[in-house]
Amino acid sequence: MGLFHRCSRGATLRRAATIGSDIMTEPTAASKIPDKPTIDGLEDRWSQNWETDGVYRFNRTATRDQVYSIDTPPPTASGSLHVGHVFSYTHTDTIARFQRMRGLEVFYPMGWDDNGLPTERRVQNYFGVRCDPSLPYDPDFTPPAEPGKQQIAISRRNFIELCEHLTVEDEKVFESVWRRLGLSVDWSHSYQTIDSNSRATSQRAFLRNLARGEAYQSEAPTLWDVTFRTAVAQAELEDRERPGAYYQLAFHRTDGKGDVNIDTTRPELLAACVALVAHPDDERYQELFGTTVRTPIFDVEVEVKAHPLADPEKGTGIAMVCTFGDLTDVTWWRELQLETRPIIGWDGRITSDAPEAIVSADGRSAYARLSGSTVFTAKETVVEMLRHSGELIGEPRPINHQVKFFEKGDKPLEIVTTRQWYLRNGGRDGLLRDVVLQRANEITWHPAYMKARYDNWVEGLNGDWLVSRQRFFGVPFPLWYRLDANSEPLYDQPLVPDEADLPIDPQSECPAGFTADQRGAANGFIGDPDVMDTWATSSLTPQIAGGWERDNDLFERVYPMNLRPQGHDIIRTWLFSTVVRANAEFDGVPWTDTSISGWILDPDRKKMSKSKGNVVTPMGLLEEHGSDAVRYWAASGRPGTDTAFDVQQMKVGRRLAIKILNASKFAISLGATENPSAITHPLDRALLAQLATVVERATTAFDNYDYSRALEVTETFFWAFCDDYVEMVKDRAYGGQGPEGAASAHATLAATLSVLLRLFAPTLPFVTEEAWSWWQTGSIHRSPWPDAPSVTAIAADGNIALNETTAVLLSTIRRAKSDAQVSMRADVESAIITAPATQLELVRQVEGDLRAVGRIANVSYVEGESVSAEVVLGEQPA
């Protein structure tokens, strides 16, 4: 069934309506509605139609003030979509659909985050390969059909090709899930965080940072993951509790006055010891400050220093400083200007060369025993040597302590001194920090309290943003370094490409003025070997999707964007870094609003996780319950609130979706006809008056990004409409009370159904589109959002209180029948209705509807304080 058919039939229908003919005599309209409406199959049919008709295509002639732009989170392509994605992306889609219906041109792109470690890992596992950058490119390489036990070593370029190949496949699967879910994305605006535009954008932004002095390199102690062999940024850290032990070591005073005992959890770093340190106010060590001691085993002379970070309560109150055991060591090293004696290499093993400070033969042979071993083995060896020499005091005392890990790693981080690139983010500069804090106030947060996470994070920054990573699959730094006559790189004079040439790969391309054969040669050049932190690229998603410096015409229509939807777990990373980059480049915020969604919890109130065996695949869920049903569940979760995974809610959503189809069918079959001037009956006007308040509340809710409230108020009204109004109006709509009453009913049914379908449309796009197509033209998703004042206008003098009153009377009549255990169709002999005078007058006017729905023979009225009824049932057939 194509669009043109729908259009032409719809047009016929509407023409028929305006000349006032009875819709029931219009055979074409009736034939469009299935006898048994079903929600099954709607997803495929409508998502195809939407694509064909371009319903969600961004109209780029719209100017910025006519646009609503969304900085969609690009899901990690190498993972799998899970229920949490369905949940939060539905939230955003309801907002997108609402804004579109309000008449804004919605810019709603989709990206795939296929840049970085997760993709590397997936490719390794999927193909059974590993990257060895020293290998040459093999153009004929094809991965084995099944990954073998031994990983095959391949070149970096081969590895990257596999990454690109696999992510494209993954992304197709993702897109089909999103289409099935009904996201109103414009698929012609999609991007990958590793595609050439993203790489160019990322490199361009970096070069601009560099030119402005916001990017700088530094040779400094860096948190280092020995498994991945890469530097790690503050935002990627997490503390984990690990068992450890305090070892007490004897240092020997050089003044011959005995030993100084210190406690340490890392005896394996003894060879890297550069000082002892105690608190300046610590009475016990006053006389030691400024003196020297000799280290056990290695026999190196180190000074005893005072520093306030030494904790008198911890162990003996005096600690050894090593380069480097933890971040406190780094602080002491820097502030006390200590020597550097690193002993841990990039692979996490003890380096082969002993620090020069170790000069004694015993010391050097002790070091030789450690050389090449892991920190774990080195610890055992050192402890054994200490025992042997009698310099271990007492026994180790086991403890549990917090150890820093890379969030994706499984070995404790070490600290290694390396040359790295940093971006200024306020971590070292109070002025910039204040600016970045202020930016958060220029963004409206939904919910508002989520801003506290941002503030806390920024206030707790302890350094600039480390952006270089020693990995393979990522955006390379667009830099080369000149080599001097000895082939040593001159890092302080990086060679940069022309922006017009971006993206570039410094490993395969040459800087201007050089030739390929000068790579690595004396007086030649080398490319920067590192790639950027994935957040360095992700922090530019508004620029990437919006076409910054690629399509400036587009960029001016969509930037700064309206909305950044995202999870609360990545406020410190994605949200923060995006603000930092926009502040640097544009001196402004990247969006006006941000909506923070919650987690999906499993029934045990724990975060949903695969390891718990409760994985539910999104596609399976959508197929089982129907997309609208799943969306209903998602939209029931309040903004920012963690929500339980609840199949029950999906079943409720499914029933609602089916009910909407049935109610629409019935309303149309009753003769729903758009004809506002025919609405004269008090019951109809009262219904519409109430509907106007529903429109008002739903609109306000959506304006405040509260999709769940909007759904709730709509749904509540819808059930009352079905159960009370439609039941009461049946007789009149069938013509039981004359043509004028029927026309009023028909017009009211049409007006109400039209509004209700549109109110539901953002949440339940499939059923509403289906029902809409039965009697309207065009897509409901491009039809105007209902307007409360115009509903109020057709409600005229409608009295909302009448709805309350009739609801009470209906309930009373039904209760009488229910108590008597008879059918709702049972006859009522008489009903005596009591109500205040003002209501009584209204009730009299709807008596016809009441008698019909209740099958009441005689109605009489009594004036009273509150609304009630005395019901006498008629004779029941045996």
Added chain:
RNA sequence: GGGCGAUUGGCGCAGUGGUAGCGCGCUCCGCUCACACCGGAGAGGUCACUGGUUCGAACCCAGUAUCGCCCA
């Protein structure tokens, strides 16, 4: 240790000063000509705890407990 959030009938939730609500589930009833993936009726809660403010507190304030998340 700091921050944020939550605590309301069996379950999931709404309710920011005026006599406790919704949905699911449960019980009973009704095959009513849109829908049995339906309709009707009903049972079920001292709103985590302790103080305080107030004529009046689920709601405001202080504190406690438990749970969750984030950060040290």
